[in-house]
Amino acid sequence: MGLLSKFALEKLLMKTTTLFEEKLAPYKEQLLHHPLYHKLNSTKAIQIFMEYHVFAVWDFMSLVKALQRKLTCTDLPWMPVGSPSTRRLINEIVWGEESDVDQFNQPASHFELYLKSMEEIGANTTPIKNLLAEILNGKSWEAAVNEALIPEEIKSFLTFSLITATKAPVHVVASVFNYGREDLIPDLFIAIIKDMAQEKGTDFGTLVYYFERHIEVDSGEHGPMAKQMIQELCGDKIQLWDQANDAAKEALKKRIALWNFIESKI
Numbered sequence: 125m126g127l128l129s130k131f132a133l134e135k136l137l138m139k140t141t142t143l144f145e146e147k148l149a150p151y152k153e154q155l156l157h158h159p160l161y162h163k164l165n166s167t168k169a170i171q172i173f174m175e176y177h178v179f180a181v182w183d184f185m186s187l188v189k190a191l192q193r194k195l196t197c198t199d200l201p202w203m204p205v206g207s208p209s210t211r212r213l214i215n216e217i218v219w220g221e222e223s224d225v226d227q228f229n230q231p232a233s234h235f236e237l238y239l240k241s242m243e244e245i246g247a248n249t250t251p252i253k254n255l256l257a258e259i260l261n262g263k264s265w266e267a268a269v270n271e272a273l274i275p276e277e278i279k280s281f282l283t284f285s286l287i288t289a290t291k292a293p294v295h296v297v298a299s300v301f302n303y304g305r306e307d308l309i310p311d312l313f314i315a316i317i318k319d320m321a322q323e324k325g326t327d328f329g330t331l332v333y334y335f336e337r338h339i340e341v342d343s344g345e346h347g348p349m350a351k352q353m354i355q356e357l358c359g360d361k362i363q364l365w366d367q368a369n370d371a372a373k374e375a376l377k378k379r380i381a382l383w384n385f386i387e388s389k390i
Contacts, residue, residue, distance in 0.1 A: 151376035241331035299368035302350035
């Protein structure tokens with residue numbers, strides 16, 4: 125990188141990022157136009173969707189925290205780690221994901237918001253709460269996931285994300301984080317939920333807020349931050365860009381497989 129001028133490096137990163145995105149475009153299109161969304165036309169369908177999707181909401185936080193561990197100092201005594209700009213990026217993302225505010229301006233993580241929205245519409249939260257309880261009680265995440273009473277398709281999704289968070293190099297974690305966010309959920313889904321909010325006795329208030337807020341910060345704040353983070357981590361090293369791209373493709377394929385599975389259950 126030292127051999128490149130700042131202008132040349134910026135030009136290289138812009139070109140590399142464009143090629144990176146082009147390779148992922150077909151997978152993102154599949155997600156944005158997935159037939160699953162057209163099946164989410166009843167309270168029951170939304171309940172089923174959330175009971176499986178909540179696992180993706182949960183394991184996403186492990187990717188966020190893995191980046192914080194790898195890109196900032198979480199040990200004592202504190203030492204400056206990495207570049208200040210990258211530290212700021214990940215700390216802002218963690219702050220937003222782990223301690224955002226709900227529609228009443230009360231602090232809550234996005235995962236907690238999702239659980240609350242599940243409870244409001246009568247979705248079953250027992251499987252995800254049981255999984256978390258097993259881990260909190262000292263069981264390894266591998267054993268807890270393997271023994272959980274959840275479908276194999278969910279276990280596969282969780283295993284990919286958590287192995288990435290715990291074992292992958294930081295540029296791979298950043299790529300999976302960036303391309304597994306909820307900005308892949310189209311406006312169509314929120315419009316459907318808003319329409320169903322008119323159903324008597326169904327409260328979609330927190331769910332609508334969750335998706336609107338998540339998509340807002342993903343596309344408006346966290347998305348550009350995450351892309352900048354990948355650029356800083358990969359730099360002018362083509363091998364790192366290739367590894368990050370392969371990981372992003374796999375993350376998108378896993379999300380497509382998850383959507384296919386949920387669609388089959390509705």
